[in-house]
């Protein structure tokens with residue numbers, strides 16, 4: 001099979017010789033399904049259910065996040081919001097607080113919007129149609145396919161980062177997978193490879209293989225069910241594939257966070273619902289003198305704390321904390337802020353780097 005990629009560029013997939021005779025596709029899925037049933041993961045908390053709510057929640061949490069990190073969040077979230085109706089009725093602040101530390105907070109906001117949309121517009125029912133699923137907030141094509149496969153047993157192709165890695169290696173695809181043309185072709189390939197039956201085991205098998213054997217570094221090819229036909233393994237190119245994006249310098253930003261304390265409590269403000277850390281609590285940002293003056297607070301003592309670096313997807317942030325002990329407390333509620341007990345602040349709905357910062361402050365002030 002040859003994929004044209006515009007002027008003069010092609011991708012060759014030698015192991016898929018004739019479009020309508022699919023011996024390789026059949027072998028690919030058969031081996032993967034057998035391996036998943038024998039050695040794949042079967043005891044994750046979101047398996048053994050066809051409840052689309054649970055499948056959806058796990059798929060959203062698993063985006064960009066490892067299974068071990070997701071499990072406690074998933075369990076706490078379900079305990080508080082056991083179904084669509086409970087989630088739709090919850091205030092967004094409570095949802096964000098359950099997400100605090102998991103990152104990529106747009107996922108939590110979309111989860112809430114999606115639940116509200118399904119409850120108000122669709123009487124709390126999930127659409128089974130793939131296109132309708134992808135129209136819901138926060139549900140992309142691959143997530144929709146996973147929901148369709150796991151909740152409704154439908155034959156639909158997933159293509160997340162792990163699956164792209166498996167396909168790029170197995171078929172020795174030499175182009176950067178995020179290129180639009182390559183992405184289209186990977187979708188076509190993912191569809192061609194779909195088995196006629198056992199879609200749940202196949203879909204789970206792809207996920208398990210990408211997460212446990214065909215990992216980003218040091219793939220365990222000797223244990224891989226696809227080793228016999230994997231071109232990357234045959235060519236010794238596992239480390240080269242998938243082709244990495246050309247690295248560009250990540251912008252660096254710095255920002256001062258003013259940790260205002262009256263000795264027992266600290267002052268936190270809630271971010272607007274959208275944007276970085278949307279809906280979460282953080283210390284006020286800006287020049288300390290100006291922040292204190294705006295709040296009508298009297299400074300007793302100020303101390304610069306060691307900076308802390310945090311990587312976002314598109315930039316790196318250096319947080320420069322300054323601890324300010326104040327003698328006169330303001331009406332925080334009027335200023336749109338909350339006084340939070342210092343010992344408990346790191347457990348409030350705060351983002352991960354702020355949690356680290358507050359833990360440092362709490363242990364230093366013990």
Ligand code: SF4
Nearest residue numbers: 214219221224227230
């Ligand atoms: S043989 Fe190795 S590189 Fe190929 S799919 Fe399996 S684990 Fe990945």
